[in-house]
Amino acid sequence: MTATLIDGKAIAERMRNETKAEAATLAAAGWAPRLVSVSVGDVAAAELYVRNQQKQADAAGVAFEARNYPESTSLEQLIGVLQGLNADPRVNGIIIQRPLPAHIPVKALQKIVHPLKDVEGMHPSSIGNIVYNDLVLGPCTAVAAVEILKTLPLQMEGLNVCVIGHSEIVGKPIAFLMMGLGATVTVCHHMTRQVAVHSRAADAVFVAVGKPGLVRGEMLKPGAALIDIGINRVEGKTVGDADFASCAEVAGWITPVPGGVGPVTVATLMNNAVLATRMQMDHYRAAFTAVG
Template sequence: MSATIIDGRAMARRIQAAAAVEAAELARAGWAPRLVSLSVGATAAAELYVRNQRRQAAAAGIGFEARDYPATISAEELGGVIAGLNADPRVHGIVIQRPLPAAIPVRALQRAIHPLKDVEGLHPASIGNIVYDDLALGPCTARAAVEILRALPLDPAGLEVTVIGHSELVGKPVAFLLMGLGATVTVCHALSREVAAHARRADAVFVAVGRPGLVTAEMLKPGAALIDIGINRVETPEGPRLVGDADFETCAEVAGWITPVPGGVGPVTVAMLMQNAVRATRMQMERYRGAYAGGQ
């Protein structure tokens, strides 16, 4: 069996096109969406993310400003920057680029962002809302991975799904989103026994661990969907390349559908960021009108 390779870039273009329509509508109402990106220290990974986000924002008609700060900036100073952006009505979304220096607590910064400007969907309020199926500003990566599954000819209701990885930002939100769709979900983590056995029973496997080659063909049920959320830089004789958490070549011979890395979950994640940007702008517009314009 040869898997169907899921084209994340094509899906991202469709989401981006819909976001562009809404962004234009908001701009006509005087609320042109605008994102501000915060990077600390010079890292190749952050620069790549910023380039991708800037390109997709431009395509969706969303303003994008990238601010770079030295690695010596303190958490308190960065918190002050975020407070200023929270108070600026011209800014509708704040993006914190990763990685950050070890001295800066990313969770504290994420909590400092106003929930209505949390376009990454990583504020504790946004994560917690998933339990109630409230996805107004859900976490982008988790939503992207689940949206890919929903695009397949598989009914999530009653589907057996194994999620490998239980991070607060990806694995756990993916599990809650899937349960909200009616799937039967097993979550595996570092202490789980017989991960391969859990995976082999699943109709769909999601993996987000950060270990290249973790999932192999022997771990998959023939015809299962494999959604690889991992992204790892590895050295090869031809030079560095990006790979996921699955052994793509062997898994593609067993799976029914598989996401490539790059070109799978990644582009859809950035498109979800743009979708969140227009949603956040609309929510702020409605909040403003309700508070200051008598609901008009």
């Protein structure tokens, strides 16, 4: 192995320490950050995520409440729940856990969460702000992946970047975030011909497709940074979208799976929680402060 392993857990810990300090400052001002997690039906699939979020929230000084609703809950009832959370000044962030029952379209719920409480960065306005390089509460996984790249000794301006995967919440936001930093970005997807031609020309490669072993060492430029965002289960093990062994022989830096983007994503969620709390505090103060 020639690549330097990127320690996502260490990056997450640094972020968490900063978040904890900010959370303490807000709590002293009477605005202790508080998250509410909303899940519907059988929570087994989301239980690990919720448990991890609870643990990370505790470490970051953010209050966390998990709410589970019966699978029979209607879309209209859930919209009412979210509207109540939007109106509650004691709630600073809302997380919608996936998967949801078939009769509950996740996008319909994401549109209901108030943009100031959208700590997941999934509201259309949060996604749209990235196009204008106005990153307030961005989608956590995309922001985390870019933050990891920024820790490396690479100059973002003019960097050749290849993004493999163009989902609305990961691939596309990464592309816009990197363009905002001055990088030259190529986005590859399932209709791209000869992905390797593009990835081999890149100084940094992000991959988020959901196909284990998709990126191999021969697809990388020697010394390039590889940020693997994929999460797949293969023979009882969690692996990414890259063939780690072959890629590690070529890349200059590589994120492990697990232990790479995942911990930084949760740390970004907690950072978004304190950012959202501060924005709400400023909003309420501006709205209700008497003008002399």
